[in-house]
Amino acid sequence: MQAIVEAKNLNKKVLLGKQNELHILKGVNLAVEEGEFVSVMGPSGSGKSTLLYTLSGMDGISSGSVTIQGREIGGLKEEDLAKIRLTTMGFIFQDINLLKNLSVIDNVMFPALVAKGADTHAVHEKAKKLLQMTGIESLADNAITQASGGQLQRAGICRALINDPAIIFGDEPTGALDSKSAAEIMALLADINQKGTTVVLVTHDAKVAAKTERIVYMLDGRIVAQKHMGPFDAHRDTIKEREEQVMKWLVENGM
């Protein structure tokens, strides 16, 4: 299996004032393979979001390297990096970041229309299919202010998928949702992953992590433990058992 995204000895430092430097990521090594479903856990401030943003090239790094599909992104021009982000990656955030003056379907279509020469009709058809897949097709023409949190998150997933990304990054994608909506969104992400898209998400929630194949645990800017759960198989496993395994692992490792 080839790594679709890989960090080698990744360091991220930021200057706080003139004198103080904060070392956020401290020599992180992580290879995510094509088709994997990975979650990143760890206490608040351990560097999870920073890892996600540096892996996706949304944030720069101080030293080390990040490669996406074998291509090191460190030396790329912003324009080239933006193109890679647009065509290779989808992003789902906790605070969904949809544009308030656009309808649900226009929000979903937006990243595809940014590309020059996009076929608006084809993009519209594809957006409709995605809305259908996520069960919110009836909201297509509604203002996003009329949608619930779970519905907005579904729209966010549709938007993340519109350019057929090879990889989806999620920063607490279920963090703002009630448990029923969170479970539905996770089922959707698992389904997308089964169809071949790599998914990497940050979560505080053991129930969310239990649905992923591999859990990476961060502490103070380092990856200190990993757990290979294997793919969730609804015929063989119950999510409750997997969640208990995750909780046990967290406790055993003093996490």
Ligand SMILES: Nc1ncnc2c1ncn2[C@@H]1O[C@H](COP(=O)(O)OP(=O)(O)OP(=O)(O)O)[C@@H](O)[C@H]1O
């Ligand atoms: N641009 C920045 N400038 C200053 N400090 C930063 C910056 N980005 C992150 N930090 C700090 O780096 C640390 C790691 O932040 P990060 O958001 O990656 O952690 P996290 O594990 O995702 O936390 P949480 O679970 O609370 O979201 C925190 O102490 C944060 O305040």
